[in-house]
Amino acid sequence: xxxxVAEHDDHHDHGPAKGLLRWVITTNHKDIGTLYLxxxxxxxxxxxxxxxxxxxxxxxPGMQFVxxxxxxxxxxxxxxxxxxxxxxxxFVGLANWMIPMMIGAPDMALPRMNNMSFWLLVAGVLLxxxxxxxxxxxxxxxxxxxxxxxxxxxxxxxxxxFSVHLLGISSIMGAINIIATIFNMRAPGMTLMKMPxxxxxxxxxxxxxxxxxxxxxxxxxxxxxxxxFATSFFDAAGGGxxxxxxxxxxxFGHPEVYVMILPTFGVASxxxxxxxxxxxxxxxxxxxxTAAIAFLSFIVWAHHMFTVGMPIAGELYFMYATMLIAIPTxxxxxxxxxxxxxxxxxxxxxxxxxxxFVVLFTMGGFTGLMMSVAPADFQYHDTYFIVAHFHYTLxxxxxxxxxxxxxxxLPKWTGHMYDERIGKLHxxxxxxxxxxxxxxxxxxxxxxxxxxxxxxxxxxxxxxxxSSIGGFIFxxxxxxxxxxxxxxxxxxxxxxxxxxxxxxxxxxxLEWTLPSPPPYHTFTTPPTVIPTEHI
Amino acid sequence: xxxxxxxxxxxxxxxxVIGTGGLLMMLAGFANYLNGSxxxxxxxxxxxxxxxxxxxxxxxxxxxxxxxxxxxxQVGISYRMGMMWFIFSEIMFFAVFFGAxxxxxxxxxxWLGGEGTKAATKELLWPAFEAxxxxxxxxxxxxxxxxxxAWGLPFLNTLILLTSGVSCTWAHHGxxxxxxxxxxxxxAVTVGLGLLFVAFQASEYHxxxxxxxxxxxxxxxxxxxxxxxxxxxxxxCVGAIILSVVLFRSWKxxxxxxxxxxxxxxxxxxxxxxxxxxxxxxxxxxx
Numbered sequence: 001x002x003x004x005v006a007e008h009d010d011h012h013d014h015g016p017a018k019g020l021l022r023w024v025i026t027t028n029h030k031d032i033g034t035l036y037l038x039x040x041x042x043x044x045x046x047x048x049x050x051x052x053x054x055x056x057x058x059x060x061p062g063m064q065f066v067x068x069x070x071x072x073x074x075x076x077x078x079x080x081x082x083x084x085x086x087x088x089x090x091f092v093g094l095a096n097w098m099i100p101m102m103i104g105a106p107d108m109a110l111p112r113m114n115n116m117s118f119w120l121l122v123a124g125v126l127l128x129x130x131x132x133x134x135x136x137x138x139x140x141x142x143x144x145x146x147x148x149x150x151x152x153x154x155x156x157x158x159x160x161x162f163s164v165h166l167l168g169i170s171s172i173m174g175a176i177n178i179i180a181t182i183f184n185m186r187a188p189g190m191t192l193m194k195m196p197x198x199x200x201x202x203x204x205x206x207x208x209x210x211x212x213x214x215x216x217x218x219x220x221x222x223x224x225x226x227x228x229f230a231t232s233f234f235d236a237a238g239g240g241x242x243x244x245x246x247x248x249x250x251x252f253g254h255p256e257v258y259v260m261i262l263p264t265f266g267v268a269s270x271x272x273x274x275x276x277x278x279x280x281x282x283x284x285x286x287x288x289x290t291a292a293i294a295f296l297s298f299i300v301w302a303h304h305m306f307t308v309g310m311p312i313a314g315e316l317y318f319m320y321a322t323m324l325i326a327i328p329t330x331x332x333x334x335x336x337x338x339x340x341x342x343x344x345x346x347x348x349x350x351x352x353x354x355x356x357f358v359v360l361f362t363m364g365g366f367t368g369l370m371m372s373v374a375p376a377d378f379q380y381h382d383t384y385f386i387v388a389h390f391h392y393t394l395x396x397x398x399x400x401x402x403x404x405x406x407x408x409x410l411p412k413w414t415g416h417m418y419d420e421r422i423g424k425l426h427x428x429x430x431x432x433x434x435x436x437x438x439x440x441x442x443x444x445x446x447x448x449x450x451x452x453x454x455x456x457x458x459x460x461x462x463x464x465x466x467s468s469i470g471g472f473i474f475x476x477x478x479x480x481x482x483x484x485x486x487x488x489x490x491x492x493x494x495x496x497x498x499x500x501x502x503x504x505x506x507x508x509x510l511e512w513t514l515p516s517p518p519p520y521h522t523f524t525t526p527p528t529v530i531p532t533e534h535i
Numbered sequence: 536x537x538x539x540x541x542x543x544x545x546x547x548x549x550x551x552v553i554g555t556g557g558l559l560m561m562l563a564g565f566a567n568y569l570n571g572s573x574x575x576x577x578x579x580x581x582x583x584x585x586x587x588x589x590x591x592x593x594x595x596x597x598x599x600x601x602x603x604x605x606x607x608x609q610v611g612i613s614y615r616m617g618m619m620w621f622i623f624s625e626i627m628f629f630a631v632f633f634g635a636x637x638x639x640x641x642x643x644x645x646w647l648g649g650e651g652t653k654a655a656t657k658e659l660l661w662p663a664f665e666a667x668x669x670x671x672x673x674x675x676x677x678x679x680x681x682x683x684x685a686w687g688l689p690f691l692n693t694l695i696l697l698t699s700g701v702s703c704t705w706a707h708h709g710x711x712x713x714x715x716x717x718x719x720x721x722x723a724v725t726v727g728l729g730l731l732f733v734a735f736q737a738s739e740y741h742x743x744x745x746x747x748x749x750x751x752x753x754x755x756x757x758x759x760x761x762x763x764x765x766x767x768x769x770x771x772c773v774g775a776i777i778l779s780v781v782l783f784r785s786w787k788x789x790x791x792x793x794x795x796x797x798x799x800x801x802x803x804x805x806x807x808x809x810x811x812x813x814x815x816x817x818x819x820x821x822x
Contacts, residue, residue, distance in 0.1 A: 025548055025549050027547070109613040110614075110617055112550070112593075115548050116554060123559040127563065127566075162565065176617050184612050210627070214627040217628060222762075231758035232752075232755050233635060233755070233758055237674030238677070238754035238758070239639060239643070240754075241643035244639065247634075251634075
């Protein structure tokens with residue numbers, strides 16, 4: 001192992017290692033960011049394939065392709081792979097690439113630990129994926145892993161639990177790294193209230209991660225000891241309570257869904273001003289709204305458990321606390337809209353995805369508000385309504401924004417321009433099919449179709465078939481994105497991209513002051529001018 | 536904020552991926568062992584060995600870099616932030632088990648006893664169950680047991696850990712005053728007290744299992760008691776190992792008054808373990 005003091009020993013400051021080993025032992029934030037992003041993209045297709053199995057089985061009533069046990073494994077694994085393998089790692093990848101460049105730092109604060117974060121993620125996902133091939137099948141209890149059902153899992157149980165431990169360690173390391181980087185590595189003049197929104201949202205997300213991942217680790221540890229070491233945490237006969245697991249899980253789980261949405265907000269707040277050619281409306285209110293949402297996320301968890309049999313005071317408290325979240329979220333939606341108001345807008349692919357995000361995420365937010373009403377939730381609970389709700393906040397929100405981020409920064413990362421025509425095609429196919437896929441699920445849920453069941457009454461047949469058709473089109477459309485990513489890496493349209501890529505982008509954020517692609521090491525001397533157009 | 540431009544950026548790290556491999560082998564082995572596979576323990580042992588080699592190698596590397604003056608003040612701040620937030624994540628891990636204790640004592644056990652709106656639960660399911668703490672539940676899981684008293688060994692252990700916190704700080708003062716003798720003596724006393732704590736804890740466990748009928752399987756009391764004190768005891772062991780390494784480095788002449796991150800991190804960790812014990816003593820033993 002060698003080491004460098006940047007700037008002082010330039011002849012030692014070599015580039016990456018040769019060959020494949022480069023990617024195994026790298027400490028470079030750009031390399032690790034690339035690894036995270038490619039891994040997340042691969043997992044997006046693995047998780048997506050599982051979703052295709054689910055939609056194929058639900059295409060019509062009756063049992064078609066898979067047995068109920070495998071169907072439930074698919075819903076469980078689809079969720080775990082998408083949450084822990086695709087969406088979270090994709091945002092960590094963006095954080096790795098963008099945060100040092102946005103704050104004018106030479107790299108992440110703890111580069112060796114950064115490498116370990118990534119490889120622990122791979123190890124965790126390997127353990128999780130291995131359960132698919134085990135006696136008794138992969139976990140089939142839903143991603144929440146509720147006892148006592150999850151304790152009936154076969155050989156897969158300890159593997160799934162240890163996978164959660166590894167993924168947790170990986171996330172905590174990543175989060176600690178991001179906090180240390182943002183607090184300790186900013187260029188002179190880059191005060192906290194000048195940071196790009198993406199950096200702000202990740203700072204707050206990192207605190208969420210450090211607070212919640214140990215909680216999930218503790219919860220699954222109790223599952224492990226209940227199963228193998230005779231403890232009674234979730235067993236009423238011994239004085240425990242299965243509902244205790246639900247409380248602990250959702251104390252983790254609610255902030256966890258914000259881990260996936262806060263960086264989404266950050267990217268949207270970064271892209272929209274560039275294409276509206278205006279500063280972000282209400283920068284400081286955006287910062288405060290993000291912090292408020294993060295705080296509220298810790299005190300609303302039991303709205304996932306309205307039907308479990310809580311005392312009425314608990315139902316009321318969690319109902320009103322949940323409704324409060326609509327206020328800072330509303331501030332954000334208002335600010336994005338106001339940013340676009342009277343802007344000189346153009347509609348390149350990243351902007352199209354971002355606008356679709358604002359509209360469709362708002363819809364997901366509204367259905368969330370509906371379900372915060374405890375008595376109404378008794379009807380919606382465990383139906384396709386909740387499935388429609390959270391998919392609206394994850395697919396046309398987090399996933400769309402990840403796509404937008406890909407289109408927005410691919411030219412910066414690769415130095416090549418993507419094919420705008422295919423990008424637009426990808427957008428329009430995605431935005432139409434995603435609504436065909438998920439909108440009918442609202443109707444199914446309101447009519448009473450339960451989730452996580454492979455068969456259903458014939459009255460649900462029509463909307464399920466429409467939903468499945470939407471799902472197949474959406475799934476196939478994503479192959480276009482894969483094509484665009486490969487095509488762009490290999491040279492794209494051949495057009496030479498400038499360091500700015502998008503008009504006046506350098507006024508918004510530091511990464512656009514660097515060449516495209518940026519050299520292996522950037523900001524070994526801190527930048528002197530701090531862009532402020534985004535504020 | 537960054538003020539200088541000689542930030543230290545390490546290249547080509549091999550230990551992280553080795554450590555990951557070790558962890559993966561250890562956990563996959565453990566999972567196989569739990570599933571009754573005979574190869575499990577061998578993989579666990581191999582993984583643990585790789586993991587320990589990784590820790591030794593990585594920390595040796597870091598200590599060497601630190602002693603050769605490669606770290607600026609800014610790097611030191613990054614390390615301190617890293618340690619601080621790592622300890623915060625540990626606090627959250629313990630909070631889960633404290634939370635479980637609180638929930639069962641104040642909510643689920645009283646509900647099983649018919650409190651509040653749960654009268655029917657008690658009458659229909661377990662009419663004979665009285666909600667008192669300690670309990671192993673209406674099913675008397677694990678059979679009869681005695682609960683652990685507070686004022687014998689546990690109280691002694693409290694005094695031991697508090698004293699070790701003082702000796703650790705005394706050693707720190709020695710380091711700052713360049714009093715090598717005080718530094719080494721203070722650390723040695725701290726490590727010794729830590730080991731004494733673990734020994735007493737082990738004898739307490741032995742008594743629980745052999746004479747009191749109290750095991751990990753003694754319903755919710757046994758579960759919370761052993762998981763909380765067990766994870767704490769594990770952290771005391773880890774803390775004692777960290778302090779031993781710091782002691783060894785002090786003996787080798789490492790650390791200066793202005794550059795001793797490893798000592799600080801070890802001391803923070805030790806105080807964290809200390810504070811967790813105070814919580815345990817109050818909520819598990821006394822109340």
